[in-house]
Amino acid sequence: MLAEDRSVHDWYRFVLSFPPHLVRTYLERFGLNKDNTVLDPFCGTGTTLVECKKLGINCIGIEALPMAYFASRVKLNWGAKPEALQQHASKIAIETEQELAYYKRNGRSNKTSIEASRTLESLPPEKTTLLIKDSISPIPLHKTLILLSVIERLKNDLFYDYERLALAKSLVTSTGNLRFGPEVGIGSIKSDADVVGVWLNEMGAMTADLADFGGINGAQSSVYCADARDLDRILKPESVDVVFTSPPYPNEKDYTRTTRLESVILGFIADKSDLRNLKQTLLRSNTRNVYKQDDDDKWVNNCEEIREISEMIERKRVDLGKTSGFEKLYSRVTMLYFGGMYKHLFQLRPALKSGARLAYVVGDQASYLQVMIRTGHILAQIAQSLGYELESIDLFRSRFATATKQDLREEVVVLRWPGK
Ligand SMILES: C[S@@+](CC[C@H](N)C(=O)[O-])C[C@H]1O[C@@H](n2cnc3c(N)ncnc32)[C@H](O)[C@@H]1O
Known part of the structure; x- marks a missing residue:
C-alpha cells in the first residue's frame, strides 16, 4: 500500500x-x-x-x-497536540499496567481458564450474547476492559476519542481473535495478548500522523x-x-457484524433492541436486516430489470429446494436494496449544484444463488430515471468468483446532475 x-x-x-x-x-x-x-x-x-x-x-x-x-x-x-496526546497515552498505559499487576498479585490471571472467566473483568450477559462466539478470549477481554476503565477515569476531552478509536483498532487487528477474509470470522484463538503495548503503538502512529498533518x-x-x-x-x-x-452492495455483508466486537466493547450497541434499531437505519443489503414493514421496494416496482432478477432468484430457490428463512428473503432484499438506492438518489437531488458530478463505487454480485446482479449497470439506470446523466461506468478492479466462474466487476458509476 x-x-x-x-x-x-x-x-x-x-x-x-x-x-x-x-x-x-x-x-x-x-x-x-x-x-x-x-x-x-x-x-x-x-x-x-x-x-x-x-x-x-x-x-x-x-x-x-x-x-x-x-x-x-x-x-x-x-487538532490534538501530538506530544500532549502521547504523554496522556503513556500515563494511561502505566496506570493500566499497574492495575493489571494488582489483579495478577491477587492470583487471578494464574488460574485455569474456567476459574479465570469467573474472576476476570467481563461483559454483562446482554452484551456477551451480541458478540460473535470466541471473538475475544477472556484474558485479552479482561485487559481491554481495564484499559477502557482507565481511559474513562483519566478522561480528557482533548484526547478521549483518539484513545477509544485506538482501542477499537487494536481490538480488530491484534487483541481479538477475528479474521477477515473478507467476511469476518474467527481465526486462531489467542489465550493472551499484549493489549496495552498494542494500544500504545496505535497511539504512537496517531501521534506521528498528527505531527505530520495537524493544525495546517x-x-x-x-x-x-x-x-x-x-x-x-x-x-x-x-x-x-x-x-x-x-454504498453497500446487495450481498450478505452485515456491517453490524464486521464491527460487532468494537461496537459492543465501546458501548455503541448495548443490547438486542439497540442492534435491531441500528439495523433498521441501514440500507437493506443483506437478509439479516430485512423487516416485515420494509417498503423501499415500492420505489423500484416498475423497474423491469430489477423485478426480473428478483423473480429469477426466487425461481432458482424453489428449483433448488432451498427453504431456510434467509434464502426465502434473497429475492426481497434485492428489491429493497435498489429501492433504498432509488430513495437515496431521489432525496439527494435538491442538495446538488447544477453540474454536480457523482461517482458511486459498486460491485457486481452473485451472492444470491449465483444469480448475477450487475449493480453498477442497474444503479446507472435508476439514476437516469431520476434525471441524472450517465457519464461513464469505469472498471476499477475485478475478482474471479469461483462459484460462478465469472469475473465480478467493481466499477465506478460516474453521473452528472444537470440541475432542476
Ligand atoms: C462500502 S462501505 C463504505 C466504506 C467507506 N468508503 C470507507 O472508507 O470506509 C458502506 C457504508 O455504508 C453504510 N450504510 C449502510 N446503510 C446506510 C444508510 N442507510 N445511510 C448511511 N450509511 C449507510 C455502512 O454502514 C457502511 O459503512
Whole structure:
C-alpha cells in the first residue's frame, strides 16, 4: 500500500474499502478547487473525507453505523497536540499496567481458564450474547476492559476519542481473535495478548500522523450519523459539487457484524433492541436486516430489470429446494436494496449544484444463488430515471468468483446532475 494511503486512514478502516488513491484520481478528474464541497453519503470509516481534508477540500460525510461514524469523526479531528496526546497515552498505559499487576498479585490471571472467566473483568450477559462466539478470549477481554476503565477515569476531552478509536483498532487487528477474509470470522484463538503495548503503538502512529498533518488545514469537514435515504434535514439546498462514495452492495455483508466486537466493547450497541434499531437505519443489503414493514421496494416496482432478477432468484430457490428463512428473503432484499438506492438518489437531488458530478463505487454480485446482479449497470439506470446523466461506468478492479466462474466487476458509476 502507498505510504500516503496509510496516514490517518490507518487509524481504523474497513478491510477492502476503496483505496485513498482512487478518491484522489476522481477528485482530480472532476477538477475540484478549495471552494468546492464533496459529499460521501455512505462514508464508512471516512476514506473520502480524510483524502479531501488532506487536499484542503471541504467535505461532508453521512454514515448510519455509529462505530464507523465515530471513526470518521475522529479521523477528521487533527487538532490534538501530538506530544500532549502521547504523554496522556503513556500515563494511561502505566496506570493500566499497574492495575493489571494488582489483579495478577491477587492470583487471578494464574488460574485455569474456567476459574479465570469467573474472576476476570467481563461483559454483562446482554452484551456477551451480541458478540460473535470466541471473538475475544477472556484474558485479552479482561485487559481491554481495564484499559477502557482507565481511559474513562483519566478522561480528557482533548484526547478521549483518539484513545477509544485506538482501542477499537487494536481490538480488530491484534487483541481479538477475528479474521477477515473478507467476511469476518474467527481465526486462531489467542489465550493472551499484549493489549496495552498494542494500544500504545496505535497511539504512537496517531501521534506521528498528527505531527505530520495537524493544525495546517483550513478545509471544513463535518460528519453526521444519519440515514442516507433521509437527507432533506441534513444537507443545504444546492450545496454539493461532488459526490464520491461506495454504498453497500446487495450481498450478505452485515456491517453490524464486521464491527460487532468494537461496537459492543465501546458501548455503541448495548443490547438486542439497540442492534435491531441500528439495523433498521441501514440500507437493506443483506437478509439479516430485512423487516416485515420494509417498503423501499415500492420505489423500484416498475423497474423491469430489477423485478426480473428478483423473480429469477426466487425461481432458482424453489428449483433448488432451498427453504431456510434467509434464502426465502434473497429475492426481497434485492428489491429493497435498489429501492433504498432509488430513495437515496431521489432525496439527494435538491442538495446538488447544477453540474454536480457523482461517482458511486459498486460491485457486481452473485451472492444470491449465483444469480448475477450487475449493480453498477442497474444503479446507472435508476439514476437516469431520476434525471441524472450517465457519464461513464469505469472498471476499477475485478475478482474471479469461483462459484460462478465469472469475473465480478467493481466499477465506478460516474453521473452528472444537470440541475432542476
Ligand atoms: C462500502 S462501505 C463504505 C466504506 C467507506 N468508503 C470507507 O472508507 O470506509 C458502506 C457504508 O455504508 C453504510 N450504510 C449502510 N446503510 C446506510 C444508510 N442507510 N445511510 C448511511 N450509511 C449507510 C455502512 O454502514 C457502511 O459503512
